[in-house]
Amino acid sequence: xxxxxxxxxxxxxxxxxxxxxxxxxxxxxxxxxxxxxxxxxxxxxxxxxxxxxxxxxxxxxxxxxxxxxxxxxxxxxxxxxxxxxxxxxxxxxxxxxxxxxxxxxxxxxxxxxxxxxxxxxxxxxxxxxxxxxxxxxxxxxxxxxxxxxxxxxxxxxxxxxxxxxxxxxxxxxxxxxxxxxxxxxxxxxxxxxxxxxxxxxxxxxxxxxxxxxxxx
Numbered sequence: 001x002x003x004x005x006x007x008x009x010x011x012x013x014x015x016x017x018x019x020x021x022x023x024x025x026x027x028x029x030x031x032x033x034x035x036x037x038x039x040x041x042x043x044x045x046x047x048x049x050x051x052x053x054x055x056x057x058x059x060x061x062x063x064x065x066x067x068x069x070x071x072x073x074x075x076x077x078x079x080x081x082x083x084x085x086x087x088x089x090x091x092x093x094x095x096x097x098x099x100x101x102x103x104x105x106x107x108x109x110x111x112x113x114x115x116x117x118x119x120x121x122x123x124x125x126x127x128x129x130x131x132x133x134x135x136x137x138x139x140x141x142x143x144x145x146x147x148x149x150x151x152x153x154x155x156x157x158x159x160x161x162x163x164x165x166x167x168x169x170x171x172x173x174x175x176x177x178x179x180x181x182x183x184x185x186x187x188x189x190x191x192x193x194x195x196x197x198x199x200x201x202x203x204x205x206x207x208x209x210x211x212x213x214x215x216x
Contacts, residue, residue: 005085006215012113013173015123016195022089024203036090043072093177110184113195124166128155
């Protein structure tokens with residue numbers, strides 16, 4: 001296979017480490033990292049009409065409707081220079097969005113991070129997020145005083161990581177997002193990996209397998 005620029009997306013259950021692994025891959029391959037969550041937060045911060053609608057769902061710990069997410073994310077993704085490559089986290093979240101993305105940015109690798117529900121729930125219920133820079137930590141390993149090791153901001157749990165809400169989000173993932181595996185397998189783009197391992201080991205596995213596929 002001729003060596004090509006990485007145009008990858010990641011999907012998997014909440015708590016699988018998509019953002020962390022996406023950022024590491026983007027740094028490794030020198031391509032932009034694009035998080036749909038950051039895109040939505042930027043729209044909210046700009047206080048646009050559609051951003052205000054999304055904010056209502058976020059504050060309630062609910063997924064925003066596809067129509068709102070599509071309108072925001074696809075609009076901003078159009079500004080990406082496809083030839084530079086990219087790593088995309090959090091979009092698409094269903095097959096319909098995948099079809100729209102296929103036409104717009106033509107991904108050449110879809111990475112599925114596979115994680116048992118029990119492990120995902122344990123990670124979610126202990127997760128802490130910096131309110132300033134959005135870095136993610138876990139209660140079992142967090143530094144003293146609930147302070148971010150990156151920017152010294154305040155750490156707090158996410159509202160949608162609470163037990164019942166986390167279980168609902170996993171159920172939604174299995175019903176709505178997991179079918180992406182079949183979609184991308186059919187297109188010959190799927191790379192499924194076990195995410196139940198350390199950050200370092202998972203990153204090493206992703207790098208080795210993506211390099212074997214010819215990405216540079």
